[in-house]
Amino acid sequence: MSVARIVVGADEAGLAYKDVLADLLRADPRVEVVEDVGVHADDDGTAYPHVAVAAARRVAEGAADRALLVCGTGLGMAIAANKVAGVRAVTAHDAFSVERSVLSNDAQVLCLGQRVIGVELAKMLVRQWLDLEFDPTSRSAAKVDAIRGYETGGTDGGEAAGSC
Numbered sequence: 001m002s003v004a005r006i007v008v009g010a011d012e013a014g015l016a017y018k019d020v021l022a023d024l025l026r027a028d029p030r031v032e033v034v035e036d037v038g039v040h041a042d043d044d045g046t047a048y049p050h051v052a053v054a055a056a057r058r059v060a061e062g063a064a065d066r067a068l069l070v071c072g073t074g075l076g077m078a079i080a081a082n083k084v085a086g087v088r089a090v091t092a093h094d095a096f097s098v099e100r101s102v103l104s105n106d107a108q109v110l111c112l113g114q115r116v117i118g119v120e121l122a123k124m125l126v127r128q129w130l131d132l133e134f135d136p137t138s139r140s141a142a143k144v145d146a147i148r149g150y151e152t153g154g155t156d157g158g159e160a161a162g163s164c
């Protein structure tokens with residue numbers, strides 16, 4: 001999965017980190033486009049589900065490769081983004097989880113909590129995230145396909161095609 005086009009978003013509880021992380025992304029030569037779906041001001045009370053879904057839809061429609069979302073905890077953003085078909089969003093605040101979110105789960109959306117981790121750790125995790133790429137030939141691919149199977153209305157997530 002390319003990291004060329006990344007959409008960022010936050011509610012007011014994640015705005016400061018979102019802006020710092022967007023600057024980090026803009027400075028990375030691999031990132032060609034950083035699309036910011038807001039919020040842009042401390043007094044913008046847009047609730048996190050609206051931001052999360054706006055960003056996740058950009059990923060689902062192929063307009064962005066990944067999304068980086070920040071709220072107070074990173075939890076609500078992930079819950080909301082996962083309502084968009086085709087999107088796999090996670091909250092991850094440690095290096096191992098960030099790594100596995102891409103390598104195991106092919107997650108396109110990383111959600112962070114501004115009230116949970118320090119800004120330097122957030123920056124480190126995002127730098128690491130940019131280095132990661134899912135391997136569609138890996139043993140994890142069938143499991144991600146099983147997620148897709150449930151999403152598209154299947155009742156068994158494609159269990160017949162791959163055991164857990």
Ligand SMILES: O=C[C@H](O)[C@H](O)COP(=O)(O)O
Pocket residue numbers: 011013014048071072073074075076077
């Ligand atoms: O998951 C939700 C976020 O942490 C949000 O920024 C804060 O939500 P709250 O105001 O409902 O606690």
